[in-house]
Amino acid sequence: MRKKGRSELLLLLLSMAVLGLKARIQLTIYFPAEKLTWDEARQYCQDNHIDMVTWDKIDPELLTKWLEEKGLDDVWIGLHEDPEQQSAWKWINVKTGEGLTGEAVSESDNWANGQNHRGSCGSYDSSNKKWYRRDCSETLHFVCYDDNLTLVTENKSWEEALNHCRNLSTESDKCDLLSLTRSSDISYVRDRIYGATSEEVWTGLRFLGGEWWWSDGETLDPQEMPAGCPSRWEHCGSLSKLNTAKWITRD
Missing domain, CATH: 3.10.100.10 (Mannose-Binding Protein A, subunit A)
Structure with missing residues (x-):
């Protein structure tokens, strides 16, 4: 069983399919209270939920809305530079829980322009709806997701x-x-x-x-x-x- 004793904000995101007797598969996102490094944040998400959020699992517009309402702007997401290919960014592999998916993220997608640092981990700023490259050792809030x-x-x-x-x-x-x-x-x-x-x-x-x-x-x-x-x-x-x-x- 996953541990859920820490202070977190949660949001019901999406009903996907009938589970049975009017119960539905529900995706939920969680905003843990603490700030962690990217690696610590992913480990927390895997220990307590499924994984960090990725854009193929959640609705970015709903995520942005709730981040703004909770006063959270710059948060870690499941985005990381490919260690074998510099400047190639990919989503984390939530299927196996290890490494990256091989699904590349285009430079023209949601990246902010004029960044002064070249970190290997990705964060999301809800104020301008842009991704940022950050040093993985920085401590930020982060977002996890789960289902039922x-x-x-x-x-x-x-x-x-x-x-x-x-x-x-x-x-x-x-x-x-x-x-x-x-x-x-x-x-x-x-x-x-x-x-x-x-x-x-x-x-x-x-x-x-x-x-x-x-x-x-x-x-x-x-x-x-x-x-x-x-x-x-x-x-x-x-x-x-x-x-x-x-x-x-x-x-």
């Missing part, structure tokens, strides 16, 4: 997995096997299950009464259905962290 997905690293049958997830429910929060009603969310979830000990994880996809259903009661979009009619036993759907197929049918 739980990856259960235990091997179970589909029915066992369904019961396990539902037993995690409380009076205020309903849990279920994940239902993905938008295919655009698959890449996000695939990155999140990268740490699974098995290649595949169960989803809430089930073939009943001649149709594919999600465990929250929603039917699957006909265009998203697994190809063909499932075999006699392969009536449950999994998602692979390596295979690019949308759904894999299993016993």
Whole structure:
């Protein structure tokens, strides 16, 4: 479990997909109270949440709005110069939690002009919506992000997995096997299950009464259905962290 005992400001950012029983996958950003170096900030984010924010995970406009409201301007984000290629900047790899993604950031993107220092770590200034190169040893506020997905690293049958997830429910929060009603969310979830000990994880996809259903009661979009009619036993759907197929049918 992640530790969340420190003083932080948080913001609900985005509802992405149905999780089950009206629960939704929610991205949340956190503004820890302390100032840390870039490396310390990333370690804090990984220890307490998922990672530092990157522009492909959060809405920059919403982030800017909340930074301004909280009186925070210059903050660390998950942007770093490539140690193997000077002046090439990349986002951190939130999939593996190590290194950079290989996804380059263009010099013409959001960089501030006329910078007098050439640090290797990136910060974001909400007052002018620009990125800055800074010395990684500087101490700044920083921004982390999290979601309400739980990856259960235990091997179970589909029915066992369904019961396990539902037993995690409380009076205020309903849990279920994940239902993905938008295919655009698959890449996000695939990155999140990268740490699974098995290649595949169960989803809430089930073939009943001649149709594919999600465990929250929603039917699957006909265009998203697994190809063909499932075999006699392969009536449950999994998602692979390596295979690019949308759904894999299993016993």
